[in-house]
Amino acid sequence: MAAASANGQEVPNKRVILKSYVTGFPRRTTWRWSPAPCASPCCAEMNRLTVVKNLYVSCDPYMRGRMTKHDKPSYVPDIVVGEVIASGHPDFKVGDLVWGMTGWEEYTFVPKPESFLKINHPELPLSYYTYGCSCAGSDEKVNLLKSKFGFDEAFNYKKEQDLDAALRRYFLEGIDIYFENVGGHTLVVVLSNMRNHGRIPTRGMISQYNLEEPEGVHNLFEIIGKGLRMEGFMVFDYYGHYHKFEQENGRVPQGGKDYLHRGHR
Numbered sequence: 476m477a478a479a480s481a482n483g484q485e486v487p488n489k490r491v492i493l494k495s496y497v498t499g500f501p502r503r504t505t506w507r508w509s510p511a512p513c514a515s516p517c518c519a520e521m522n523r524l525t526v527v528k529n530l531y532v533s534c535d536p537y538m539r540g541r542m543t544k545h546d547k548p549s550y551v552p553d554i555v556v557g558e559v560i561a562s563g564h565p566d567f568k569v570g571d572l573v574w575g576m577t578g579w580e581e582y583t584f585v586p587k588p589e590s591f592l593k594i595n596h597p598e599l600p601l602s603y604y605t606y607g608c609s610c611a612g613s614d615e616k617v618n619l620l621k622s623k624f625g626f627d628e629a630f631n632y633k634k635e636q637d638l639d640a641a642l643r644r645y646f647l648e649g650i651d652i653y654f655e656n657v658g659g660h661t662l663v664v665v666l667s668n669m670r671n672h673g674r675i676p677t678r679g680m681i682s683q684y685n686l687e688e689p690e691g692v693h694n695l696f697e698i699i700g701k702g703l704r705m706e707g708f709m710v711f712d713y714y715g716h717y718h719k720f721e722q723e724n725g726r727v728p729q730g731g732k733d734y735l736h737r738g739h740r
């Protein structure tokens with residue numbers, strides 16, 4: 476199979492697909508390469524569709540739930556950031572950066588370009604709070620969090636023997652807002668470090684996805700005692716707000732920490 480390149484030539488196209496359902500941790504053998512459909516630039520131009528070269532393909536924890544065998548099929552496409560290389564749609568031109576839902580593939584043919592969102596401000600700062608601290612599981616990622624993604628502090632959670640001590644070190648007066656992605660023991664320790672009336676927007680619980688038996692959280696009373704607000708959400712519910720988000724954040728003074736680079740993979 477082949478896809479259109481910027482100069483009108485066709486290039487091979489392929490995607491990664493799920494080979495078998497997963498119990499426990501996924502393995503390299505969970506997936507396999509597969510040929511992907513193709514379209515030529517003139518086909519794109521005639522039919523108001525676009526061809527996107529995918530620069531970033533998300534490989535993330537929320538995909539784990541979709542790898543488990545459920546009674547009903549649970550597959551939904553993945554998120555990519557790409558560059559338009561051919562377009563017949565008036566709102567999308569060659570060179571535009573876009574993001575949307577598709578497969579784990581090198582090129583995507585978008586029959587309804589409106590389903591992809593144009594990135595008008597690739598230079599948006601990720602964080603403009605007065606103080607932000609994050610964590611990841613390698614020193615390389617920790618350095619990226621601080622040097623590129625705008626966090627004031629970051630730590631390697633795998634190197635911290637005592638998470639409570641780490642949180643006390645980075646949040647001297649406690650935590651106002653915790654963006655919950657981890658769950659389990661991390662949530663237990665965070666709850667005891669939250670400040671009164673803190674907020675916990677709850678997006679995911681990665682530490683639980685590969686466990687046969689999920690861990691319990693034994694100190695939920697902290698939510699009552701401290702008047703915390705914990706609220707879950709799905710990103711799909713907020714797609715309609717993307718351009719408003721871009722416009723609002725585009726007005727924030729730039730700190731020189733751009734995080735989307737063309738050509739990086």
Ligand SMILES: NC(=O)c1ccc[n+]([C@@H]2O[C@H](COP(=O)([O-])OP(=O)(O)OC[C@H]3O[C@@H](n4cnc5c(N)ncnc54)[C@H](OP(=O)(O)O)[C@@H]3O)[C@@H](O)[C@H]2O)c1
Nearest residue numbers: 535536537611612613656657678679680681682708709710
């Ligand atoms: N609600 C929604 O609509 C929605 C949409 C997308 C994602 N999510 C959820 O959001 C969360 C983050 O997703 P993402 O796309 O941002 O993932 P990501 O970029 O892959 O980051 C995941 C982070 O979690 C860390 N991590 C992995 N296992 C951990 C563990 N056992 N304990 C502590 N930290 C651990 C990873 O550390 P390493 O450096 O060690 O890998 C990494 O820093 C996930 O829970 C996902 O399910 C929800």
